[in-house]
Amino acid sequence: MHILIVDDEPLELEQLDYIIQHRFPYWTIHKAIDASQALKMIQDYPIALALLDIQLPGKSGIELGMEIKMKDSIDIVMVTAFQSFDYAQASIRLGAKDYITKPIIEEELCKVLENYHHTDVQSHIVQQALNIIHEQYSKKLSLSILANQIHINSTYLSRKFNEEMKVSFSEYLNDYRIEMAKQSLLDKSEKPISSISEECGFNSQHYFSVLFKKQVGLSPREYRLREKV
Template sequence: MRVLVLDDEPLELDQIEILIHDHFPTWVVKKAQNYTEAMEVVDRSLQEDQPMQLALIDVKLPGRNGLEVAEKIKARIPQIDFIVVSAFQNFDYAKKSIQLKVVDYLVKPVIEKEFVTVLQSYVHEHPEYEIHSEVVQKMIRIVQSSYQDSLKLSDIAKELHMNANYMSRLFSEEVGKSFSDYLLGYRIEMAKSLLVKHKDWSIQRVAEDCGFNSQHYFSTTFKKLVNQTPKAFRK
């Protein structure tokens, strides 16, 4: 797991880094105290083809709202998730949170037990981020960068010069779900973001932009996984 921690207070940064290393020793943590440093970390991770996967961002930063920074980061890394940290308990960011994929909130001062619980919950929902196999990591990166295209495991196997059956079995063992189920779920997550971000887009356009050839299949799948139709979710 590659994590960006953005906070203008050095002591807070160090505390969060220590907590992560104590409880999630395999995670890579990058720290930033302002917008410029954060974007440098983001751009460097993209240059190295190792994009940040999770960002912990303080809402109140000097001269900038933390969610504005999150928006800039998401423009670079659409698949990134956010955990928002704030000294205030009144979070009035519902629509923006859906758009930015804010998965949870933490209130300052950060309490170790609550912090660990939030991250453990996140890992439980995203078991793929605890993967150590380079093959499966490559498969996930391909999904995240090419989910809009017609992706087939057989094509990825050819690209990686590997046996498709072996890759399928390895993916299922490490991620806990089949490759096709993971791809489908990822496309739906991207669709949820687009439905909120682009109110003027038709359902057909959202479906096509997320790799679905059929609006009917998209709507049926969306309702099955989200328990709402795309139209109802958008409201």
């Protein structure tokens, strides 16, 4: 299942990401800091559930939720640091599935998310594939290598992966590698970009840079410099 977290506070995003990844390792998490990023991700990925912070720059979480509901059948959970009756009412009118207050309590969040655990459409085969990708993304990994590890036909795996994830194996692998590269560019700020490219499974730094800019809108160097500011 694809889940979207929208919050303009990096620490809040990372906390939610950590909790959800720990409890639901087969879910794919996308993060956005404002409404424009969120709407682009909804356009690019099959988001099933969105956690929206109410206090966002520009469009508020309520306004974003209303826009999402007009376009897509995505479940929404509102998140806020303010225990306001007006916010709660607005969330109800919006049709939000739940309303969570900050600071986030892990058990409270997971109780809400458990409602989606058993509706996840991913089969055991695709769950195995995702687990291997997340563990071995830094290595040479092809569809045939992945299929051999799961002991199934690569054509069948390709079809199942496309059906359930709505993207191809290669697209998902590259997306995941780019996400890991983004973390490494910030966490390992002194490491050369060529080394990070190799560590994240890319054989060519040029290909890595082209793909990174296509997905992120910045070169790896520009991304590292911007996030440092």
